[in-house]
Amino acid sequence: MLVNSEQLIPGCILIRDVKGKTNQPLIPRHTVLTTEHIVILQKFLIQKVDVSKKLSNGNLYEPKTMMQDTKKQVDNPIDLSFQEHYHYVVQQYKQLFEGWQNGLAIDIPTVRDTLVPLLERMEDISDAIYTLHHFATKEDYFFHHNVAIAILSAYLGYKTGYVKGEWLQIGFAGFLADCGMARIESSIIQTNRSLTPEEVVEIKKHPTYSYRLTEKLPTLKQAVKQAILQHHERMDGSGYPLGLSKGKIHRYARIIAVCDMYHAIICERVYKEKQSPFKAIEILQQEQFTKLDPDVVYTFIQGMTNFPIGTRIKLSNNQLGEIVYTDIKKPTRPMIRLSEQQEEIVALQNHPELFIVDVLK
Structure with a gap:
């Protein structure tokens, strides 16, 4: 069964020599592939290999569909x-x-x-x-x-x-x-x-x-x-x-x-x-x-929760703001200056219905 090297998993069995640039096989047939073998195949840019339909433990080998975003080695x-x-x-x-x-x-x-x-x-x-x-x-x-x-x-x-x-x-x-x-x-x-x-x-x-x-x-x-x-x-x-x-x-x-x-x-x-x-x-x-x-x-x-003053955040009501003060005893409930109302400060300690959902970079 011919498969892409990215589809290989440890336990696959080669049924044909994998040839490199010399006449000597890079990996000989009948080899039970390990993680190291698979890395070698990918480093040598081997695209396809011929493997058995069964793994070394006797289970059927079912190659997984390759993802479009598969990353190169x-x-x-x-x-x-x-x-x-x-x-x-x-x-x-x-x-x-x-x-x-x-x-x-x-x-x-x-x-x-x-x-x-x-x-x-x-x-x-x-x-x-x-x-x-x-x-x-x-x-x-x-x-x-x-x-x-x-x-x-x-x-x-x-x-x-x-x-x-x-x-x-x-x-x-x-x-x-x-x-x-x-x-x-x-x-x-x-x-x-x-x-x-x-x-x-x-x-x-x-x-x-x-x-x-x-x-x-x-x-x-x-x-x-x-x-x-x-x-x-x-x-x-x-x-x-x-x-x-x-x-x-x-x-x-x-x-x-x-x-x-x-x-x-x-x-x-x-x-x-x-x-x-x-x-x-x-x-x-x-x-x-x-x-x-x-x-x-x-x-x-x-x-x-060690965020510096000025860290921008998003609240659970979708309002945006920045941290202006954090009480070390209640670090998840800092004081927030709302972006749309520059003068309004919200103390989250006094608003249990609100919480920070994200920190904005």
């Missing part, structure tokens, strides 16, 4: 804008996840090469952190979510004061936290409706699956593995899969829990409308007294 993602780099990593995550679905082991060097250059752009992340949800699409929410959690978790680790090695590890944990979803039926992950009770039970197994996929990887630190297993635990013991509480939950997992909840609230999904980031932060403030670590929530809110 990038030699050095750091040369891209931050948003382009983000989308590049989302596509890489999608390819990795398809490999995990087909039974391939997690390749930590590949994950590191994919993720670390993006996380190291901390200055760009700081500038884009509030608008990160605008990058996502509801159709590919799952793949965007995991990349965004890696970014948000690393950023929160950075704001908490962890050294670079640690906040990178926290980002790793966020990136791999949902890898166990590869063991769940795709129809459940990609559904466009609310889950049934039985499907919810199955989804709640994914932290355990994620841990099983990572527990024997020698290059992954134990703290990262714990965070992967515990990222849905809650401070009051109401989380899963172990029902842990307070001091029994690893500090990395507490960070990922906040970032996971925040991103899930602010992103539009096929069966759920998005909330504004400021609304999401107010929800986190409510949850900090029961389910979330209040210290982590406090640091997250300070990092997400």
Whole structure:
């Protein structure tokens, strides 16, 4: 079966040699393709290859329809804008996840090469952190979510004061936290409706699956593995899969829990409308007294609402304005000067019906 190299996934089996510029095959037939093989094919501008109709695990291979906006392979993602780099990593995550679905082991060097250059752009992340949800699409929410959690978790680790090695590890944990979803039926992950009770039970197994996929990887630190297993635990013991509480939950997992909840609230999904980031932060403030670590929530809110005076915003009634004062005790409820009435100042603390829906660049 002749397919485009962009349609390949790990586990595809070559049935014909891929020839380079020499007489020696670039990749010989019968090779089971890995992510590295696919990258090589794309770097050598190999357009089409002949592969088996079955994958290495025996499943039928169904090439996905190529998107019109498929991006070309990038030699050095750091040369891209931050948003382009983000989308590049989302596509890489999608390819990795398809490999995990087909039974391939997690390749930590590949994950590191994919993720670390993006996380190291901390200055760009700081500038884009509030608008990160605008990058996502509801159709590919799952793949965007995991990349965004890696970014948000690393950023929160950075704001908490962890050294670079640690906040990178926290980002790793966020990136791999949902890898166990590869063991769940795709129809459940990609559904466009609310889950049934039985499907919810199955989804709640994914932290355990994620841990099983990572527990024997020698290059992954134990703290990262714990965070992967515990990222849905809650401070009051109401989380899963172990029902842990307070001091029994690893500090990395507490960070990922906040970032996971925040991103899930602010992103539009096929069966759920998005909330504004400021609304999401107010929800986190409510949850900090029961389910979330209040210290982590406090640091997250300070990092997400540190807007300078003059920042332009849009309110829930569609009025535009700019921030003129922020009370650090109520950072989601600043004082706003309305654009159309230059002398009118609105104190959002006195108007619970209003909230900021967007920050305008």
